[in-house]
Amino acid sequence: MLSQGSTFDAWLASRAVPGSKGLLLTPGGRRQLSFRNAMLAFEIAQEAAPKVLRMVWGRHRLRAVILLSLNLARGVFPALRGYSQALIINEIQTAFSTGRFDMKQLPWLLAREFTRMTCESALDSLINSTERVVYNSARLEVEYRQMQLQLQLDIPTLSDPLVRDVVHESDLFVRSFAQSGAGGFGLLSPLDVVRLLTLICEVVSHVFIIYSLARTSPSHSFILLITAVIVLFPHIVSWLRMCSRPDNDDAYNPQEAAAAAKLEKMRNLAYSETHRREILAWDLAPWILRCWDNARRTMLGLEQMDSDLFKEFSFAALFAQLQLSLADILAVSQNIPLLLMLQSSGGSLGSVALYRNSVQGLVYTIREFLSTFRMLAQSVFLMGAFSAAMDIRPRLRPAKCMQVPYRSLKKGMRIEARNLCYTYPGCVEPALKGVSFKLEPGERLAIVGHNGSGKSTLAQILTRILDFDSGELLVNDVDIRRYCPNEYHRHISSIFQGFSKFNASVAKNVGVGYIGNVDNHGEIHRAVKMAGASHIVDSLPRGLKTRLDASGSDSAYPQLSGWQAYPSSKMNHGLSGGEWQHIALSRAFMRADRPEVNLLVLDEPTSSLDAHAQNRTFDAVEKISSGPHGRTKTVIFITHRLCTARRADKIAYMQNGTIVEFGTHQELLDRKGAYAALHYASI
Numbered sequence: 001m002l003s004q005g006s007t008f009d010a011w012l013a014s015r016a017v018p019g020s021k022g023l024l025l026t027p028g029g030r031r032q033l034s035f036r037n038a039m040l041a042f043e044i045a046q047e048a049a050p051k052v053l054r055m056v057w058g059r060h061r062l063r064a065v066i067l068l069s070l071n072l073a074r075g076v077f078p079a080l081r082g083y084s085q086a087l088i089i090n091e092i093q094t095a096f097s098t099g100r101f102d103m104k105q106l107p108w109l110l111a112r113e114f115t116r117m118t119c120e121s122a123l124d125s126l127i128n129s130t131e132r133v134v135y136n137s138a139r140l141e142v143e144y145r146q147m148q149l150q151l152q153l154d155i156p157t158l159s160d161p162l163v164r165d166v167v168h169e170s171d172l173f174v175r176s177f178a179q180s181g182a183g184g185f186g187l188l189s190p191l192d193v194v195r196l197l198t199l200i201c202e203v204v205s206h207v208f209i210i211y212s213l214a215r216t217s218p219s220h221s222f223i224l225l226i227t228a229v230i231v232l233f234p235h236i237v238s239w240l241r242m243c244s245r246p247d248n249d250d251a252y253n254p255q256e257a258a259a260a261a262k263l264e265k266m267r268n269l270a271y272s273e274t275h276r277r278e279i280l281a282w283d284l285a286p287w288i289l290r291c292w293d294n295a296r297r298t299m300l301g302l303e304q305m306d307s308d309l310f311k312e313f314s315f316a317a318l319f320a321q322l323q324l325s326l327a328d329i330l331a332v333s334q335n336i337p338l339l340l341m342l343q344s345s346g347g348s349l350g351s352v353a354l355y356r357n358s359v360q361g362l363v364y365t366i367r368e369f370l371s372t373f374r375m376l377a378q379s380v381f382l383m384g385a386f387s388a389a390m391d392i393r394p395r396l397r398p399a400k401c402m403q404v405p406y407r408s409l410k411k412g413m414r415i416e417a418r419n420l421c422y423t424y425p426g427c428v429e430p431a432l433k434g435v436s437f438k439l440e441p442g443e444r445l446a447i448v449g450h451n452g453s454g455k456s457t458l459a460q461i462l463t464r465i466l467d468f469d470s471g472e473l474l475v476n477d478v479d480i481r482r483y484c485p486n487e488y489h490r491h492i493s494s495i496f497q498g499f500s501k502f503n504a505s506v507a508k509n510v511g512v513g514y515i516g517n518v519d520n521h522g523e524i525h526r527a528v529k530m531a532g533a534s535h536i537v538d539s540l541p542r543g544l545k546t547r548l549d550a551s552g553s554d555s556a557y558p559q560l561s562g563w564q565a566y567p568s569s570k571m572n573h574g575l576s577g578g579e580w581q582h583i584a585l586s587r588a589f590m591r592a593d594r595p596e597v598n599l600l601v602l603d604e605p606t607s608s609l610d611a612h613a614q615n616r617t618f619d620a621v622e623k624i625s626s627g628p629h630g631r632t633k634t635v636i637f638i639t640h641r642l643c644t645a646r647r648a649d650k651i652a653y654m655q656n657g658t659i660v661e662f663g664t665h666q667e668l669l670d671r672k673g674a675y676a677a678l679h680y681a682s683i
């Protein structure tokens, strides 16, 4: 759940597309430079910055202080460099103008310059090594927190699009922590504020030098005025240019925002491995490319330029010409202060060189400062997202005061559902309507019904993957909402309809079913055997070590001539649908027979298996869920095959999101209702 604090509100407000009602910038979209956004950034920084900086700087407090001090010191060095070099030039000039070449001062000045250079290099390398430690530990901290967040978010929490967006931008914030502003995505982390301080220091020292030099001239006010124009003009021009032509990748109006969303969708589709087969089989490539092209054109403003060619061309050309002319005038005018200074009594070649060096340094530093500042301003919004994301509480996790420890029953799990209702987010029609049933520990329940009748939804609610909207679900006579999902999951083994396939070895694919035994090949072999999959594993080239191809592509393509051969040991092996189902069953069996597991939930576990394999699987389930003294686990399975349903103690027949018939196979047949009709139709 998102805690709606002021950081979150300000972050959300910053994403609003100007002039649209409720349209938001795509996650990661750059915010416009405006007064409103500046205020929002300030609001976010006020609340989030101390929190984030405390989090990341806490790891190396002393080093962080050293880093800050060294960076401030570094800011003075460019001015010192100019000053030291000016003294050397002056000494040489004096020698030439007086004709006395003893130059006693020169070795001393050169030694001083050499010392300065050595100190600067030493300082730079000290800063780099300190920066590496501080940045990397900060990076580790934020990356760890982001991973932790990502792993604890449950499906109901992630079904909120705002949560997904805030997590996305939070992830971008984490990526901005690549060392020393090299963010990789043109992002800067808040730690790069240090760079701003260095640049401010540089500006101050250059200004000080220029002022000191100009002071000696009678026309110092004029020199300072011209210098200010020379220094500030390029920045004013580039600012004006930026205002007239904002960055093309940013969506600042509703059409661009819609295009950005479409662009993202098409890009995801093009890169998706999951959809690759359909894209090829249905020849979707031209359509994807066309949609992408249209969206990209809108984003880049190319359509508008095409239709408004003359206006765009003339404006751009005029602007560029104007800029060039003014730049020429300024280049010439740079010499005016130099001439004035040379005329004054204190004017010397050294001071002229120093002035030039400082003016150029100032122009460069201000440019650096502005671009760093602009990037940092964007990172403030990402920092807001990170800070808001860290406060997300997974919806399924109960508040501490509500939590109850799970207590196992010997014979399995007692489950009682009372009037459960659930509607998927964004849907109107409920998927579950007033579902009620009761299961005693150790009982086996088969859920049957037509497609879309709510069977899988019910399975996900029973396994606490989804929450329900209303009603009650008691597990061992306790409200399921009072159990911590992690703890509850320890007592369940499940297979879902669209089970996971990993691009990993067979051993890993099976072993993750009980992570404590992920490397225990003995246990993995046992689970594989229980699932009747030994013959599949034995037929693979490297047995349990064979890497599987989850994308469904055929790994046995012939090597194209001229292409570097990929070692066959690294090639992933494809499996058939039924073979994958055996792997998924083995995974579920990794934990199914553990004593702490009280419930097995199997959603169509044998849908791709042949009749023999299906019977063997249900025999295995029966064996796993029974001990020498009777049943030990409750079993719930979903099936479309009524011959397997009759193996259960009870059958729930679902229709339109609710259980319309509930009882034993015989009771339901005697009732002569929907189940009986389906049963007779299937034989």
Ligand SMILES: Nc1ncnc2c1ncn2[C@@H]1O[C@H](COP(=O)(O)OP(=O)(O)OP(=O)(O)O)[C@@H](O)[C@H]1O
Pocket: 424, 425, 427, 431, 449, 450, 451, 452, 453, 454, 455, 456, 457, 458, 497
């Ligand atoms: N993620 C989802 N978002 C929105 N609606 C969904 C989602 N998943 C399922 N539904 C809808 O909920 C209803 C119940 O779906 P459910 O998957 O539970 O049916 P089912 O009985 O398991 O179907 P099947 O036998 O085809 O697997 C359907 O109307 C379906 O369209």
